[in-house]
Amino acid sequence: xxxxxxxxxxxxxxxxxxxxxxxxxxxxxxxxxxxxxxxxxxxxxxxxxxxxxxxxxxxxxxxxxxxxxxxxxxxxxxxxxxxxxxxxxxxxxxxxxxxxxxxxxxxxxxxxxxxxxxxxxxxxxxxxxxxxxxxxxxxxxxxxxxxxxxxxxxxxxxxxxxxxxxxxxxxxxxxxxxxxxxxxxxxxxxxxxxxxxxxxxxxxxxxxxxxxxxxxxxxxxxxxxxxxxxxxxxxxxxxxxxxxxxxxxxxxxxxxxxxxxxxxxxxxxxxxxxxxxxxxxxxxxxxxxxxxxxxxxxxxxxxxxxxxxxxxxxxxxxxxxxxxxxxxxxxxxxxxxxxxxxxxxxxxxxxxxxxxxxxxxxxxxxxxxxxxxxxxxxxxxxxxxxxxxxxxxxxxxxxx
Numbered sequence: 001x002x003x004x005x006x007x008x009x010x011x012x013x014x015x016x017x018x019x020x021x022x023x024x025x026x027x028x029x030x031x032x033x034x035x036x037x038x039x040x041x042x043x044x045x046x047x048x049x050x051x052x053x054x055x056x057x058x059x060x061x062x063x064x065x066x067x068x069x070x071x072x073x074x075x076x077x078x079x080x081x082x083x084x085x086x087x088x089x090x091x092x093x094x095x096x097x098x099x100x101x102x103x104x105x106x107x108x109x110x111x112x113x114x115x116x117x118x119x120x121x122x123x124x125x126x127x128x129x130x131x132x133x134x135x136x137x138x139x140x141x142x143x144x145x146x147x148x149x150x151x152x153x154x155x156x157x158x159x160x161x162x163x164x165x166x167x168x169x170x171x172x173x174x175x176x177x178x179x180x181x182x183x184x185x186x187x188x189x190x191x192x193x194x195x196x197x198x199x200x201x202x203x204x205x206x207x208x209x210x211x212x213x214x215x216x217x218x219x220x221x222x223x224x225x226x227x228x229x230x231x232x233x234x235x236x237x238x239x240x241x242x243x244x245x246x247x248x249x250x251x252x253x254x255x256x257x258x259x260x261x262x263x264x265x266x267x268x269x270x271x272x273x274x275x276x277x278x279x280x281x282x283x284x285x286x287x288x289x290x291x292x293x294x295x296x297x298x299x300x301x302x303x304x305x306x307x308x309x310x311x312x313x314x315x316x317x318x319x320x321x322x323x324x325x326x327x328x329x330x331x332x333x334x335x336x337x338x339x340x341x342x343x344x345x346x347x348x349x350x351x352x353x354x355x356x357x358x359x360x361x362x363x364x365x366x367x368x369x370x371x372x373x374x375x376x377x378x379x380x381x382x383x384x385x386x387x388x389x390x391x392x393x394x395x396x397x398x399x400x
Contacts, residue, residue, distance in 0.1 A: 012297035019300070025290035026283045027083055032302045034080035038151070039313040041074025043354050044347060045251060046147065046314075048321045050335040055140045055321070057147060060338035060347075061253045067344075068248035075250040075261070077154060078208040078272030079279045084158055085212025088165045093216075106163050113159055116307045116369040117152065120315070124148050147314045157201060161209045168206060169213040176206035177269055184266045188245070188258075197263045204264025208272050220280045229277030236270035308366045309358065316357035320350065 019025070045067075048055045061067055088109070095105040124145060131141050161168065180203050186192035211229075220226050240246045245258075246267035252259040260268040290296045302309065324331045333346025 009294070012293040015297045015300050016293035019296070025296055025299070026286040027086060028303045029286045029290055029299050030079055030279050031083045031306060032299045034076040034083065035302070035306050035310055037074045037076030038080070039309060039358075040351070041071065041076075041251065042151070042314060043317055043351060044070060044074065046317070047338040047347075048143070048318065048335065049337055050325060050329040055143055057143050057254070058338060059254055060343065061249055061251070062255060063337070063339035065248070065253075071250040072271070075271075076275065077205070078275045081158065081161070081205050081208040082212040082215070082276045082279060084162065085209035086216045087212070088162050088209075089169045089213035089216040092165045092169065102166065109162055110159055112369075113155060113162070113307070116311055116365070117155065119365050119368045120148065120311045124315075144318055147318060151310070151314060154205075157205050160202065161206060165213070168210060171206070171210050171213075173207050173210045173214070176203040176210065179203040180207070180264065180269045181266050200263045200265065204269050204272075207269050208276050211273075211276050215280065223281060226277045226280035229273050230281060231277070233270050233272070233274030233277055237267055237274060240267040240270060305362055305366045305369055308362055308369045312361035312365060313354075313358055316361050317354050320353050320357050
């Protein structure tokens with residue numbers, strides 16, 4: 001244990017030393033927290049129940065709607081889009097200053113985003129085909145594949161907004177917010193067609209994305225605007241839930257008439273404003289925390305494999321659930337119906353097992369993400385000399 005701590009301290013010190021002095025570490029910290037929020041949220045509100053040898057999906061929010069506040073903590077996609085807009089706007093501006101053409105810039109960013117996706121799609125195509133050939137029930141295979149693919153929708157939206165950065169970077173967040181409000185008024189107030197709601201898939205996430213772009217221009221240098229976002233967003237969200245008829249859960253609930261997330265509603269957009277305001281307000285405490293080498297090393301290493309963690313966390317949960325069937329089809333918190341407080345306690349005990357399975361997935365598939373970072377090192381990373389082998393990962397940190 002002492003040797004492990006010594007090695008970890010040395011690695012953390014190397015990563016800290018290799019990080020450029022002008023890097024805003026709070027951006028990486030917020031991205032890490034957003035990814036971890038999504039992962040833990042999915043593990044807590046998604047349940048695979050076993051019936052007659054088949055697996056089907058449900059959620060504790062169906063049986064215990066009073067758990068809705070959990071979704072307020074773990075539905076962190078707005079923070080992810082806030083950081084994404086900030087990074088994209090800064091990156092595009094830097095590319096323009098260096099004379100990098102738009103096509104090269106966007107190709108590099110989207111390549112880093114989608115290259116790790118190919119491994120997930122290939123593996124699950126093989127697994128799903130093998131399960132069907134082996135006689136697995138179609139509903140089971142469909143449930144598993146949907147769990148894998150459903151989180152990927154946001155990548156398409158994120159990619160589209162990233163590609164549109166030159167057009168939307170200076171757009172006021174009030175414009176997409178007004179679109180979201182108008183679409184909801186049409187859908188719910190004027191009984192418009194349901195399909196019109198899908199406009200909000202772009203408009204809803206454009207709100208935090210443009211906030212991030214405004215952040216890159218210094219719009220939140222003072223605390224006042226962030227406090228306004230937090231206060232106005234929280235009040236608007238509460239009003240929409242209490243008197244506007246919107247559901248309290250900020251994630252989709254199977255069987256619910258309205259989902260705040262699929263597609264995003266005005267309540268989700270208002271909640272995102274509050275989340276972004278809070279994220280912007282905690283920048284100073286985060287900056288102080290990130291000055292500690294060990295804290296920064298954890299964040300930096302997670303950022304190196306953020307997409308791998310996101311893409312494989314559902315697979316890790318499903319692998320544990322499937323392997324559990326070899327022991328029993330009635331393991332509490334794993335296969336049982338999520339309809340009691342006991343299930344919550346049992347599920348909490350399974351979280352470290354899910355994390356261990358995710359670590360195995362990370363070890364096997366992180367190469368698909370990190371390989372995209374090796375060519376073309378930045379000027380900052382070329383100026384850093386890092387001792388090897390024990391601090392080798394630090395060389396990659398400057399490219400996150």
